[in-house]
Amino acid sequence: MELEIRAECWPVRGAFAISRGSRTEAQVIVATLREGAHEGRGECVPYARYGESVESVHAQIEGLGAQIASGLGRDGLQEALPAGAARNALDCAFWDLEAKRAAKRVWELAGLSEPEAVTTAFTLSLDTPEKMNAAARDNAARPLLKLKLAGPDDLDRVRAVRDGARQADLIVDANEGWTSDVYLDLAPRLAELGVRMIEQPLPAGGDDALGEIERLVPVCADESCHDRASLPSLKGRYDMINIKLDKSGGLTEALALRAEAQEAGFAVMVGCMLSTSLSMAPAHVVAQGVQVVDLDGPLLLAKDRAPGLRFDGSIIYPPDAVLWG
Secondary structure (H helix, E strand, O other), X not given: OEEEEEEEEEXXXXXXXXOOEEEEEEEEEEEEEEEOOEEEEEEEOOOHHHOOOHHHHHHHHHOOHHHHHOOOOHHHHHHHOOOOHHHHHHHHHHHHHHHHHHOOOHHHHOOOOOOOOEEOOEEEOOOOHHHHHHHXXXXXXXXXXXXXXXXXXXXXXXXXXXXXXXXXXXXXEOOOOOOHHHHHHHHHHHHHOOEEEEEOOOOOOOOHHHHOOOOOXXXXXXXXXXXXXXXXXXXXXXXXXXXXXXXXXXXXXXXHHHHHHHHOOOEEEEOOOOOOHHHHHHXXXXXXXXXXXXXXXXXXXXXXXXXXXXXXXXXXXXXXXXXXX
């Protein structure tokens, strides 16, 4: 089996800002596994918040080249690499290759039902209330908007978005940018504005307070939740978890995490990093039957890879085999 690793840059439509900074391009790594006439691909996003870079993730994947050539498979991969972007790219490439070899779809191999179209949230980048109001007006027809927040002026931002998109459901993402006092101050006001969920208000590792305060709006763990090992520490602090394949380390762990989280009573959100349809395709499989889908990465790019997923407004259709799986 041959391994190819390629780093790619995909321009963002305008700029994309969260509490930790702004970016104008999405940097991804594509891992391709070739065996005879078949090849499988997987895409990942190295994320600095988790100590990753394009160089470090490339090196992690490359470091397994000899083992892959000697027969390392998807099962062995789970032990060979920790949860993270590198394992995600390879895990999804293995799934894609297995599907191509078997002439079956990934969901058949996984024993799952054929996926249906899902409705994704559409993310409004962090900006001034005035600019977020304009973005909300431009996307007022979308059923679910996700607002990136940062702390100061957040209430004004949410009010501005609500004014611009009166019919849309709203969820907000603080990306660890609040304190417990900010949450307690904002939550009742956000509830009045129809906000249905707050994502990661407090820093991961500093979120003990969430277990001691009344969560007036359901709280979702993002940076605090990576794989199944995260779940015990989240009980009593969070109402929902955000599964991202770049955190879980691929589709294999993401499916297991979804099942274990649901059994433990958590609601589930399936999210994404800023990336192309090749990243969204396996996440679409995980997004079946969950409470919130946030797989709008390709919609935030200036262009997507071709062929990509089919979007109809905020509706995402299952991937064609030529893309993945």
